[in-house]
Amino acid sequence: MTEQSGGPSLPQERRLVTEIPGPRSRELAARKQAAVAAGVPTVMPVFAQAAGGGVVLDVDGNSFIDFGSGIAVTSVGNSAEAVVRRAGEQLARFTHTCAMIAPYEGYVEVCEELARLTPGDHAKKSVLLNSGAEAVENAVKIARYATGRQAVVVFEHGYHGRTNLTMALTAKDMPYKHGFGPFAPEIYRVPMAYPFRWLTGPENCAEQAAAQVIEKITKEIGTENTAAIVFEPLQGEGGFIEPAKGFLPRIAEFAAAHGIVLVADEIQSGFCRTGQWFACEDEGVVPDLVTTAKGIAGGLPLAAVTGRAELMDAAHVGGLGGTYGGNPVACAAALGAIETMRTLDLPARARRIEEVMKPRLRAMAERFPVIGEVRGRGAMLAVELVKPGTKDPDAATTSAVLAACHRAGLLVLSCGTYGNVLRFLPPLVIGEPLLEEGLDVLEEAFAGV
Structure with a gap:
C-alpha cells in the first residue's frame, strides 16, 4: 500500500538522524x-x-x-493526488464568495455525496460547516427546533467538542472543561455500555446499560422533553470504547418510538475509518442526523450535518449557515478525498x-x-x-x-x-x-x- 501523492515523494521509512527533539x-x-x-x-x-x-x-x-x-x-494521506489536484484547481478559481451570498457547485456536490454515503435510504439534506464541534452544535439546534423540546441526552465518556455547548456535552473535565463553565443547560448524561468496565460483566452490558438509559430518560428527563440523543458509535477521546453489541440498536429503537432525534457523532469514526463508510453501519443503526468532519476533506477544515430532509428543513431560512461554512477549496478537497476513498x-x-x-x-x-x-x-x-x-x-x-x-x-x-x-x-x-x-x-x- 502506497499513498497516491501529488506532493513531494517521501521515502516510506522510519529514520532518526538527531536526538528527539532535534x-x-x-x-x-x-x-x-x-x-x-x-x-x-x-x-x-x-x-x-x-x-x-x-x-x-x-x-x-x-x-x-x-x-x-x-x-x-x-x-x-497528507497529500492525496485527487485532494491536491481538486483543491489546487479551485484555489486558482476563487477562495471564497460565502455560500450564503454567491453559492457554488462544490457545496452542492458535497451535500449530494453525503446524501449517498450516510446510512439510510431516506431523503437527506446537509449543511456544511467548519469543525466537528460546530457540526454537533448545529445538530442540536436542528433537533431542538424540529421537536420543540430542549433536553439533550449524551453518554458517559463521550467527547463532542470545545464550544460552550459541546463542552457541556463532553464528559471529561480535564483538559476539556476544567475552569470554563458555566455550561449550557438541559444536558443529561447516561451510562455507556462499556464492556471492559461493566460491573456485572460484558455479557450483561448491553441489556443492563440500555435498561438504565431508558429508565433515566423516561423517569428523570421525560421522553416528551427530550429533543435528541447524541452518541458516538465508537467513542473517540473517551477511550475508543466500542459499545456492547445490541446496545445502540436498542437505543435507536427507543428514540424512534418516542420522537427523539437520534444524532450519530461520526466525526472521528466516519469516512472508512472503522472498515465501513460509517461506524453506525456495523449494527445497522440509521440515525436521524449524522455529524461529520475530520476525515471528510483530506486535512482541510470542513464539517457537516446530514439528516432526514424534513428535520434539516425545519429551521427557518437564515437559521443555519456561517461565513466560512463549506469553503469552496475545502469542498473541492472533500470531493477529492471521497474520490480517493472509492478508487482505493x-x-x-x-x-x-x-x-x-x-x-x-x-x-x-x-x-x-x-x-x-x-x-x-x-x-x-x-x-x-x-x-x-x-x-x-x-x-x-x-x-x-x-x-x-x-x-x-x-x-x-x-x-x-x-x-x-x-x-x-x-x-x-x-x-x-x-x-x-x-x-x-x-x-x-x-x-x-
Missing part, C-alpha cells in the same frame, strides 16, 4: 512558547516539515511512522489494517499484563492499560510507553477518561511493511517500559 524543533519550541497560547498542547516534541503515506518528516530530517493521522483526519477502496484498507494489527496487539497483551484490553474496529484500534491483575487504570505507564514510542520514531496518541488508552489511527494508505515496523516499535516500547 535542534531545529527545540528552536521552534522556544518560539512557540513565546508566541502561542500556553493552553495549546503539543503531543509530539517535534515540528513537521512534510508528511505523506505513512510518515511524518520533521524539520531536523527525522522520519516518524504515523499512527495518528492528525487525529483521524488524513485517512487518505479505503473501507477494505481499514479492514486489512485491523487484520494486521489486532493479532499483534493481542499477542502483546499476552506478553505484557499491563494491557487490559485490545479493542476497536478497522483502523480505529486501542489498548487500555491497567495495573496488572486489576482493572485499575495505569496512566503513568501509558505516558511512559507513549514517550518511548515518540523517541523511537513512532507517532502514537493517547486518550481515555482515565488517560490510560493508547489509540492507533494510521492513515488508511499506509504500507504494510511500515505498519508492521510501527508495531515492532510499540512492542519494544512496552518491553523497555
